[in-house]
């Protein structure tokens with residue numbers, strides 16, 4: 001099996017400090033982002049852009065009308081000036097109209113941003129789930145994958161801010177363009193002065209944004225741990241043990257320590273940011289007042305009108321504010337764009353286990369069975385071989401039991417059969433052909449596995465059985481027959497809501513089942529699908545003696561003609577199998593029928609003897 005290739009194109013994965021070049025490069029993610037947003041709703045996208053464009057012209061227009069208004073007031077109020085005030089009131093009306101328009105456009109834009117943001121969050125969550133469904137189990141077991149997933153998840157909700165941020169940025173730029181054009185008409189040097197005035201705070205903000213990005217990013221694993229601690233500290237799944245073992249103090253302490261540490265680091269950064277902010281903004285303000293003095297002096301000397309004075313002072317103030325905003329936004333924008341990389345990185349993760357391009361028809365029925373040919377496997381995060389040099393045949397129609405001490409590799413073997421992983425060494429053949437030649441979904445459809453750590457879905461009892469073949473979830477007779485076979489029918493008969501009864505206490509009127517009751521329900525899943533190979537991984541560990549006996553009586557009859565693999569530590573169960581495979585440290589120690597292995601007097605006989613003595 002090839003090594004996992006969770007390569008990251010995100011520069012921040014390898015270092016915490018990013019250069020300007022990398023920040024600009026991150027802006028390259030924006031087109032792909034806008035494409036995603038466009039796909040969510042072209043109408044909202046266009047509407048939003050259009051309204052923002054109109055809104056961008058309003059500040060300059062308002063200031064200019066203000067200038068005309070003041071000049072007109074001066075003209076009318078001059079001794080011997082004209083009496084006709086029509087033009088004056090027209091200007092007042094125009095300014096009022098612009099004010100109303102600006103507010104209305106602001107609301108409309110905010111509404112569109114909100115709608116677009118919500119839609120985007122929903123669609124992206126769906127895509128995240130769809131993509132997760134394609135990935136390998138191994139990828140889910142990797143902590144760096146989880147960090148990536150976590151960051152990608154955060155992207156789905158936080159992106160509304162990015163959306164309005166970028167749109168707002170463009171709007172502001174156009175606004176500034178109008179205002180700057182006005183200023184340039186009077187004196188182009190004013191523009192230069194503005195740039196000088198805003199530069200210090202831009203550099204400062206950029207620096208601190210960078211630091212805060214690095215901090216947030218380097219704390220992703222801890223933030224995940226905080227979420228986990230919050231969950232463990234307050235969830236129905238853990239409440240029992242948290243209480244019995246008195247864990248809440250321990251959990252809260254751990255949470256407090258971690259969150260305090262993060263708070264302290266964040267606080268130090270925030271304080272230094274605020275302090276520098278005051279100094280750098282003061283520099284900018286000094287620049288502003290320098291220009292103000294110049295404008296006022298020109299007005300006093302009569303070189304510009306009173307209207308010009310207000311227009312210039314207003315434009316200057318606005319351009320400075322807007323530019324500051326744009327530059328500030330720019331650095332957070334590059335930061336957001338870098339975060340976006342996480343989303344794209346996540347979507348770029350490819351599963352390694354998939355169907356081949358040309359698919360071999362799945363044998364129906366299986367004739368020769370499964371052959372393990374010198375199979376070896378180790379988990380990515382482990383140095384140890386979980387299985388090594390494993391060769392045996394699971395014949396068609398055979399009932400095979402897997403026996404071995406904890407960690408011997410039994411579950412791993414089953415996972416390889418279902419192609420949750422692929423072998424690193426050797427191969428597994430089905431009717432003479434590598435498992436990798438068959439369609440993955442079809443293979444899994446033909447194999448029914450109930451794992452020891454099966455999932456207790458917080459859904460109805462019926463669905464908890466139907467997950468064995470979810471397409472059949474409305475096939476009530478099938479669900480009920482499966483329930484009868486796994487003895488779940490007696491459990492469900494006691495539930496007031498029957499098959500519709502919500503299980504687990506997370507939602508509504510959910511009821512909790514006992515461990516054995518849950519196991520009977522989960523076992524029902526194995527009978528839902530018409531699988532050719534049924535695998536039960538310690539299926540009866542929680543069942544009482546009578547239930548276990550009955551389950552295996554039925555299992556024997558119902559899997560007649562089918563292949564089955566049973567993993568169990570109970571030899572009363574194991575001995576019913578046609579053959580027993582004894583694993584030790586990932587290698588095959590013995591294989592044979594119960595009597596053959598007893599006769600051999602090896603490890604199986606020893607373990608069997610140990611358990612039998614316990615009952616004497």
Ligand SMILES: Nc1ncnc2c1ncn2[C@@H]1O[C@H](COP(=O)(O)OP(=O)(O)OP(=O)(O)O)[C@@H](O)[C@H]1O
Nearest residue numbers: 141379382386404405406407408409410411412413
């Ligand atoms: N996801 C995993 N990542 C890394 N190592 C794993 C993983 N799952 C199992 N292992 C390791 O692989 C070895 C075999 O595990 P496996 O679950 O197959 O044992 P088992 O025989 O089914 O044990 P048990 O009887 O306790 O269920 C063990 O050493 C275990 O620690």
